[in-house]
Amino acid sequence: MLNRKLRVEEDFQLISDELTKIFSPNFLNDLARKDLFLQRSSKFEPKDFIALCGFLNHQSGKKSLTQLCGVLASERNISLSTEGLNQRFCAAGVNLLKDVFSSLISKQLLSDLLPSLRHPKIGRIRILDSTSFELATVYQEKYFGYHKSGVRIQLEYELLKGELLHLVVQDQLDSDHVFAEEIMSTIQKFDLIIRDLGYFSYKTLRSISEAEAYYISRATTKILAYVKDGMENFVRLDIEKIMEEMEIGETREIENIYAGKGKLKIPRLILCKLTDEQTEKRLKKRKRKEIKNGVKFSHQTKKLSGLNMFITNIPYNVISKKKIQPLYSLRWQIEILFKAWKSIYDINKVKKMKVERFECHLYGTLISLLITSTLAFKIRELLYLKKEKEISEFKAFSIIKEFLATLYQALMEGGEALLANIEVMFEQVEKNGQKAKR
Structure with missing residues (x-):
């Protein structure tokens, strides 16, 4: 059982x-009536539909209607014909799942900040990334993809509280940097925005600075970077020459550069020289990409493979140059989420089915992912703060996923049943979820 310092009743009461x-x-x-999913009494209630799509949905994208009816019978004691179930996968069902998901994402389920990342000049750490996967041609009219049909999921994660700020389903062809511009109005003073190259836009960086927020972004190897000489003339930086002068493992900072044709002022350019092993690994990865995708990397890009470059406007007295790269690497938190989505939840493995059923699978899976990530973050945080144990995010996801069916049953009972379920979950994560020692 948990010791006195870890009281489930107190630590998980808000959730x-x-x-x-x-x-x-x-x-x-109430939601189902609003969405016209519930129009008359039925043995198959909204709570059962939510259970099937959000909590009993292991590999639901690959299961037949017959198998899903079997899940309903065994888990919910509901007998339904395949046609009866198929009719529930409709626009009203999709809207119901969307509303449940929106209700979850709008709640502040976590209250404590990670103390190791606190700084009086940093309000929120916002990490934005996306993942995409292809679909069958049957979805082509609704979800446009590179080859057939495809979906892109935009996710912005607030690291300090472990909350999802944005989670948007788009066409696979939709642009990352356009989405970044669309959510500019949500940026607040002292927010720290961490993004990859796909979101790189001088317009966006200027807007972030004007909002008195901070950004850390990787810089493209093709960056046009200038500094001013003593006569206020612009002199282009020779990044290749600077890299050759640097020692392996060295971090160098160049202040007040001017980037792009518009010469946007960027307070700091951080250069980190990789080891020979890291450089060789990156070159091999780019070579594989050239073969697989038919792309051709420029000589400059290959030459600068031994360098990580970052641009930021965060003051040195807030984050020193040597901490910029580790801070940027926090993006791995989202990449771990995406890895869990695809390898644990099979969100991208979908058989041919009507588009409404696919969307029920998609939003149902996102509901279970949101609940799982919230619980995983809270458990990891408590074990780190109160027992100094480091838990693997991936292992925590894997363990909590196995509790989804019993978790939903406990939700129906409420109160003590739910807390008791979380306590067992907590103990399993503590026992079997620790990071492997290297």
Whole structure:
């Protein structure tokens, strides 16, 4: 059992209360009536539909309607024909799942900040990234892809509280940097924005600075970077020459550069020289990409493979040059989420089915992912703060996923049943979820 410093009733009360409200039969019925999913009484209630799509959905994208009816019978004691179930996968069902997901994402389920990342000049650490996967041609009219049909999921994660700020389903062809511009109005003073090259836009960087927020972004090897000489003339930086002068493992900073044709002022350019082994690994990866995707990297890009370059406007007295690269690497938190989505939840493995059923699978999976990530973050945080144990995010996801069916049953019972379920979950993550020692 947990010791006195780890009291489930206290540490998980906020999460328990909010989840119980959202998944209460009355709340789900109200949403279902609004979305026209519930128009008359039925043995197959909204709570059962949510259970099937969000909690009993292991590999649901690959299962037949017959198998899903079997899941309903065994887990919910509901007998439904395949045609009866197929009719529930409709626009109203999609809207119901979207509303449940929106209700979850709008709640502040976590209250504590990670102390190791606190700084009075940093409000939120916002990490934006996307993942995409291809679909069958049957979805081509609704979701446009590179080859047939495809979906792109934009996810912005606030690291300090482990909350999802944005999660948007788009066409696979939709642009990352356009999405970054669309959410500019949500940026607040002292936010730290961490993004990859796909979101790189001088317009966006200028807007972030004007909002008195910070950014850390990788810089493209093709960057046009200038500094001013004593006569206020622009002199182009020779990045290749600077790299050759640097020692392996060295981090060098160049202040007040001017980037692009518009010569946007960027306070700091950080250069980190990789080891020979890291450089060789990157070159091999780029060679594989050339063969697989038919792309051709320029001589300059290959030459600068031994260098990591970052641009930022965060003051030196807030984050020193040697901490920029480790801070940027926090993007791995989202990449771990994406890895879990695809390898644990099989969100990208979908058989041919009507588009409404696919969307029910998609939003149902996102519901389970949001609940899992919230619980995983809270458990990891508590074990680190109170027991100094480091938990693997991936292992925590894997363990918590196995509790989804019993978690939903506990949600229906509410109160003590839910907290008891979380306590068992907590103990399993503590026992079997620790990071492997290297």
